[in-house]
Amino acid sequence: MARLFGTDGVRGIANKDLTPQLAFELGRAGAYVLTECSRRPKILIGRDSRVSGDMLQSALTAGLTSVGAEVIDAGIIPTPAVAYLTRLYKLDAGVVISASHNPVEYNGIKFFNKDGYKLPDEVEDKIEKIINENSDLPTPTGLDVGNVIESKSAQRDYIEFLKSTINCDLKGLKIVLDCAYGASSTVAPILFHELGADVILYGSHPNGEKINVKCGSTNPKVLQEIVAGTGADVGFAFDGDADRLIAVDEKGNIVDGDHIMAMCGIHLKSRGKLNKNTVVVTVMSNIGLDIALKQNGIDVVKTKVGDRYVLEEMVRNGYSIGGEQSGHIIFLDHNTTGDGEITALKVAELLVSSGKKLSELSGVMVSYPQVLINAKVKNELKHKYMDDEDIAREINKLEKEMQGEGRVLIRPSGTEPLVRVMVEGKDQEKIESMAKELASLIEKKLN
Template sequence: MSRLFGTDGVRGIANQELTPNIAFRLGQAGAYVLSKEHPHPRIIIGKDTRISGDMLEAALIAGICSVGADVLRVGILPTPGIAFLTRTLDVSAGVVISASHNPVQDNGIKFFASTGFKLPDAIEDEIEAIYQSEEKPWEVPIGGEVGRVIEIRDAERRYMDFLKATVGRLDGLKVVLDSANGAASQVGPKLLEELGVEVIPICNQPDGVNINASCGSTHPGALQKAVLEYKADLGLANDGDADRLIAVDENGQVVDGDFIMLICALAQKAKGKLEKNALVITVMSNLGLKIALKKAGIEVLETQVGDRYVMEELLRTGAKLGGEQSGHIIFLEHNTTGDGLLTAIQLLTVIKEEKKSLRTLAAQMQRLPQVLINTRVEDKEKSMNHPDVLKKVEEVKAVLGDSGRILVRPSGTEPLVRVMVEGPDQDHLKFLAQSVIEVIQKLV
């Protein structure tokens, strides 16, 4: 691993790139940096359901306790649940062990500051510098100064009560919920049931290796089939750590984050509650979303891809709603990170209050054809900036003209380059995207 921290914490193949030794040392460095102002610091740790979580959690806890910090262990809980607990309990920091929507062999370690926000680059750099240093700046505690582990047994209840307080009752809705065999497998169905929803849970039986396996927000096929089979009003899908949400309408059509953001933004605007009359989106959002927002008189604030950049823009401008096409949506009024369950109940609230189907609400936006193709590479930056690739991208831009666009970018969490092309003709877009992919693959 070159740089320890990526765009979303420390990621890698568990036990190969992200080893127990790395987790131990990261626990030491992170606890030291994040606990400087606390005489006896406490750090919350949660995880998703992947099998390597136990191994990394044990190593991380050992590292944290070895520098004199206590660990508040909550077990399996969605990432936004850890963010919520971090900012509402008297702790120095929070840590999540998860690789989100990635496959089971991957895992990650992500820190939250005591405010519940992800760490700024400067703090990550400080942690990494101490991690890499041969000399450790702390005195090794002994005896009663060594940290201990405290089990937090009501974490799920606290998180559910927080979510429930953001909405009213949701009786009368029939919803299929796909929890990706991940962190929301238990809390998700419970939450909706307590709000009065008739819930049909699927993919909520985690066994340590089936997280995100042909299910969840990145694989909605099972959800589409279940919505039609059970004649549900709609379907909802989280990813492995439940910070994302993708929906499926009553006809089995996928309603992605762009549609969900528009539906919620329009509903907030109608109530006079859309802060700064603005929505923060990324360059990956469909052009159709921009057109719909402009028609509604809502300002579009655009950032590069990544929820941290969406958050930065929200904080900079004072807007409170933003997110990504992937379904990572931030309701800053309520939580400090993307929250799939929070997004779910906000969307259900609009459906119930406006007495309209998800299909009808989604029809407020006309999606332009968009093609996204990924290819695996060894060096993302080198592949993207190769003269042959740049030349091909310029050729595609010339072909598209003002009627479309092309975007080539690296994945923030995987060794992939993503090529997205948007325009009026789906088949032509596939041809153009594939032509760029072929150039990249030749380099590999």
């Protein structure tokens, strides 16, 4: 049986893969495992704007209250707000209903523990075991049945926290916000307006039919046009649950997570606030980020793909910043998960404090061309690519050809019968040819 939890909670097409029945069972089992069987656990729920959110929240809440939990409903609010508020309110757990950057028809459920951290595999396995084995759980009656309280202060408490993460106002900055019709629309417009910025809005109200459609961090084309056409200083694109951010400079060019980490890592080092002089990235980050950080005397630690692995490395070794090219960036001195609003504030603060244009600041890093090709293979063989001598020999040959100015990364898909081939280097035409040849060889040898 396939594992229920993926790299970021339980996700699928709402009402097909992620059904109300499954949401109910996740609520029961999650409350039981995360609250250590306490008699009246308190659990915060937040969600994005998806149409299926009401349905799943009703089912999830029924599961939580059926085992005696008190549910605090924070409404439509960013994922990182749930992580922060769970700690602030000293609750037993937090739950988010969102499929992040995924299309409208998808949804997901992810849990945070009492300290605001996503769950490790072993805790998710306990929840999954209870569901799979249909384990008996407490079924309180009468006054012991759980209840729901609507939070009146969640949005304001989170906004005040966000303001505390920077040391200046944003007067004089013209900022375009693309809220993806999602969770950031309840927070970001208020936040940047109250900090004094001249704000232009796009996708700035919750709309479950439009979330992530031609907008947001995965679709910033309209944002680029607005920034370039209005003479704005910067544009910020959040995804559906606002845990990731992509910026756009004053010329309308995209500034991705790698560039943001380069800028912020160098800035933190200059102020003596870069813990252990290290930035944590994944193996998919551009080689240009490695070069930029090393040129500035900053060490780089790499993890598997996934912000949860970045976070684990940061917590384990006490690092202060890490993230992914996609814009999942964690400032661990402030929050326990990727936070798009904090990332946007840090970029805006850097613009104010430096007096420079974003195009100049992001120029500390030069992105190398990347080519990604999927090789279709037999699912049972997708982890065997390095066992084949011909494949290993070809990878070594390609890396020698690039003479330290490029790399080859091979990664089996977690969900599909694919091996992902990524080649990175200075010459676009050359790396495209390399990637195609290697993918063809992998398909031949693993089929």
